[in-house]
Amino acid sequence: MLALQILIDGFAISTLYALGALGFTLIFGVSGVLNLAHGGLLVVAAMIAWYVGTSLGYGADWGALAGLGAAIGAALLTYGGVVRPIERSRAIPPRERELFVLTATLLWGVMIQEALAYAFTDSPVTVQPLIGGTIGILGVRTPINELLIAIIAWAVMGCLWLLVNRTKIGKRLLAASINPRALTLLGFELGTIYLTVWLIYGVLAGIAGVLLGSFLGTGSDYIPDLTGSAFTIVVLGGLGSVSGTLMAAYVVGYIETLTAYLISPSLRDVPALFLLIIVLYVRPQGLLGRR
Amino acid sequence: MSRKLCTVLLAGAASLVVATAVAQAAKPLVIGITTELGTIPGKAIANGATLAADQINASGGVDGRQIKLIIEDDHLSTTDAIRSFQRMVKQDHAVAVVGTFVSEVALALEPWAARLHEPYMITGAAANELSEYVHADYKARQYIFHAYLPAADLARAVCDASKQTLVDQFHMTTAVVMSEDAAWTKPLDAGYDKCLPTAGLKVLDNIRFAPNTTDFTPIYQKIEALHPNVIIDGWAHVGVQPTVQWAEQKVPIAMAGINAQAGSSVFWKATNGATEGVITGNTSAPGVAITPKTLPFTDAYQKKFGISPAYSAYSTYDAIYALKDAIERAKSTKPLPVVDQLAKTDMVGTQGQIAFEGPSDKFTHALKYGPKYVTGVAVQWQKGEQKCIWPLNLANAKPAFPSFVKLPAKS
Numbered sequence: 001m002l003a004l005q006i007l008i009d010g011f012a013i014s015t016l017y018a019l020g021a022l023g024f025t026l027i028f029g030v031s032g033v034l035n036l037a038h039g040g041l042l043v044v045a046a047m048i049a050w051y052v053g054t055s056l057g058y059g060a061d062w063g064a065l066a067g068l069g070a071a072i073g074a075a076l077l078t079y080g081g082v083v084r085p086i087e088r089s090r091a092i093p094p095r096e097r098e099l100f101v102l103t104a105t106l107l108w109g110v111m112i113q114e115a116l117a118y119a120f121t122d123s124p125v126t127v128q129p130l131i132g133g134t135i136g137i138l139g140v141r142t143p144i145n146e147l148l149i150a151i152i153a154w155a156v157m158g159c160l161w162l163l164v165n166r167t168k169i170g171k172r173l174l175a176a177s178i179n180p181r182a183l184t185l186l187g188f189e190l191g192t193i194y195l196t197v198w199l200i201y202g203v204l205a206g207i208a209g210v211l212l213g214s215f216l217g218t219g220s221d222y223i224p225d226l227t228g229s230a231f232t233i234v235v236l237g238g239l240g241s242v243s244g245t246l247m248a249a250y251v252v253g254y255i256e257t258l259t260a261y262l263i264s265p266s267l268r269d270v271p272a273l274f275l276l277i278i279v280l281y282v283r284p285q286g287l288l289g290r291r
Numbered sequence: 292m293s294r295k296l297c298t299v300l301l302a303g304a305a306s307l308v309v310a311t312a313v314a315q316a317a318k319p320l321v322i323g324i325t326t327e328l329g330t331i332p333g334k335a336i337a338n339g340a341t342l343a344a345d346q347i348n349a350s351g352g353v354d355g356r357q358i359k360l361i362i363e364d365d366h367l368s369t370t371d372a373i374r375s376f377q378r379m380v381k382q383d384h385a386v387a388v389v390g391t392f393v394s395e396v397a398l399a400l401e402p403w404a405a406r407l408h409e410p411y412m413i414t415g416a417a418a419n420e421l422s423e424y425v426h427a428d429y430k431a432r433q434y435i436f437h438a439y440l441p442a443a444d445l446a447r448a449v450c451d452a453s454k455q456t457l458v459d460q461f462h463m464t465t466a467v468v469m470s471e472d473a474a475w476t477k478p479l480d481a482g483y484d485k486c487l488p489t490a491g492l493k494v495l496d497n498i499r500f501a502p503n504t505t506d507f508t509p510i511y512q513k514i515e516a517l518h519p520n521v522i523i524d525g526w527a528h529v530g531v532q533p534t535v536q537w538a539e540q541k542v543p544i545a546m547a548g549i550n551a552q553a554g555s556s557v558f559w560k561a562t563n564g565a566t567e568g569v570i571t572g573n574t575s576a577p578g579v580a581i582t583p584k585t586l587p588f589t590d591a592y593q594k595k596f597g598i599s600p601a602y603s604a605y606s607t608y609d610a611i612y613a614l615k616d617a618i619e620r621a622k623s624t625k626p627l628p629v630v631d632q633l634a635k636t637d638m639v640g641t642q643g644q645i646a647f648e649g650p651s652d653k654f655t656h657a658l659k660y661g662p663k664y665v666t667g668v669a670v671q672w673q674k675g676e677q678k679c680i681w682p683l684n685l686a687n688a689k690p691a692f693p694s695f696v697k698l699p700a701k702s
Contacts, residue, residue: 002512005508005512054560054563118329121329121330121331121334122329123330123531123552123555124530124531124532125531125561125562126531126532126535126561126562126565128563129563132539134539134540134541141540141541143539143540145539216506216532217531217532217535219531220329225503257506257509260506260509260510261509261512261513265498265501265504265509265510266472266499266500266501266504268506269503
């Protein structure tokens with residue numbers, strides 16, 4: 001019974017981690033940007049979903065749509081307002097650009113956090129689940145929302161896989177991640193490709209933010225933790241590797257759940273961090289990383 | 292010098308003296324407020340103080356002097372709070388500092404209040420240590436007042452309420468204590484462990500969790516396996532997620548104790564109604580007149596700020612009035628006379644009869660607890676509203692639980 005409980009709970013939390021980290025790794029893989037405002041985008045989606053769905057009373061569906069829209073807007077703003085100006089700036093030497101982008105997105109994340117705290121206070125709220133109620137799986141009482149989250153998350157990840165591996169746009173994204181210079185020489189506009197990937201990123205962050213917000217709650221104070229957890233998973237899986245991220249999300253999710261059930265709920269974060277340190281020692285590129 | 296010139300000079304000097312005295316009297320009375328403005332209880336401290344100061348100023352001030360509040364955001368940081376405290380005392384010459392709902396911050400400010408001989412009223416933090424600190428060296432630390440109930444008394448209130456509702460009305464016999472790991476919950480848990488068995492609830496386990504916990508499923512599973520009738524909580528930093536997950540996972544155990552965030556009127560929306568059936572200790576409940584001052588206060592607060600007051604708004608509002616009375620009785624703003632008079636406070640406040648424990652009590656200068664003084668109330672969320680279920684003489688509803696909560700057979 002306990003084993004089954006751990007299996008189900010671990011699966012739900014791991015899937016959320018995977019979905020939350022997916023956009024982060026995609027944007028790094030394709031455009032080389034480590035977006036430290038990632039948690040901010042997730043929380044923007046969740047807060048807007050709560051505001052429209054619950055506070056204004058339009059219901060869970062409209063709330064989720066509004067949250068998705070807000071995340072896409074925030075992602076494009078991050079690209080257009082923060083990342084792109086630095087990448088195009090002549091004042092910044094090319095080899096220092098990554099560092100500047102890193103710092104700028106970090107500060108942008110802090111700005112989002114403060115703005116949300118100002119607008120909504122930093123008290124946490126919960127996004128209305130799309131479906132309420134529970135069902136029994138072999139005797140384990142499981143919220144339907146938890147199952148729905150897992151299904152949506154896997155559907156989204158499936159779509160992303162199809163997009164990358166079966167469409168022309170996906171091939172271009174893949175090419176941009178491997179050799180952007182060659183892609184430019186072939187006559188493709190890198191700017192358009194980056195814009196596309198930020199758009200996809202916005203969609204991923206929006207879905208992840210709304211779903212996370214309905215399971216774990218949301219609030220401006222969550223931003224650093226969400227960025228940190230995505231960062232840990234992505235580094236563990238290998239920066240830029242989508243399948244590595246999935247694997248790492250499940251490893252971290254299950255280790256945390258096992259710790260919480262078998263040792264103590266207050267120690268759940270600890271073993272995964274130890275694992276991260278060990279992986280960094282013996283395999284610095286991460287589980288499936290190539291850089 | 293002619294006599295005429297002499298008279299003119301004398302008259303001039305006299306009018307100068309009078310003018311200075313008038314200027315002195317008209318000089319505003321500065322009170323420092325240290326709090327964190329991003330949180331519900333923190334903002335409530337600032338609001339409670341603002342409302343009290345506005346009302347006092349409108350009715351002529353303190354001995355004719357207007358109150359000027361200096362409200363500073365400590366960002367929940369002890370360093371920021373200490374710096375701001377020192378600035379308020381040395382630069383703004385605040386006659387007293389009021390505030391903070393975070394015990395860790397208040398504990399850091401206490402030595403400064405003692406060193407700088409500055410009257411300091413804590414109006415939301417609950418650790419026992421706050422008033423035990425005053426007791427340990429009264430002469431040096433008498434400037435500190437814990438104008439809120441210490442955690443031991445909060446635990447007593449929960450036990451008294453549980454006895455008369457959960458045990459007497461629903462025949463509950465077992466409980467699991469589930470508290471966040473923070474300074475204020477250590478004495479709270481110790482209090483629970485001592486008084487719950489006396490109230491008729493056997494404590495099966497005491498679970499403490501990190502305040503940054505996000506997934507409460509493992510904790511609820513563990514508790515469910517023990518089959519208690521009720522979970523007695525001690526939450527202030529967390530509230531939304533454990534409440535939502537309790538309802539979403541339909542954990543079949545009643546929820547009572549202190550869930551500070553559930554005391555706020557916005558909690559229903561924040562949890563999408565998951566808080567239905569949750570019981571929490573609170574200072575007051577909507578529409579409940581603990582004293583003749585309670586409802587006028589909540590109405591004025593609602594009108595001015597558009598939300599209902601959180602617990603710390605009541606204690607801060609009462610503290611400002613206690614301070615006003617003390618200054619007027621002392622006819623001075625000097626620390627020692629003010630402190631002497633504050634210690635003699637015996638006034639009707641919004642929370643009950645306001646008086647402070649004396650130097651011989653373990654909780655020196657903390658609010659007096661009891662039916663004659665302050666006990667707080669137990670509220671339960673029912674259909675989107677906070678209903679008062681205890682004390683029984685003030686109750687406006689009977690406790691009721693969501694259908695997924697399993698009640699003992701006898702009830």
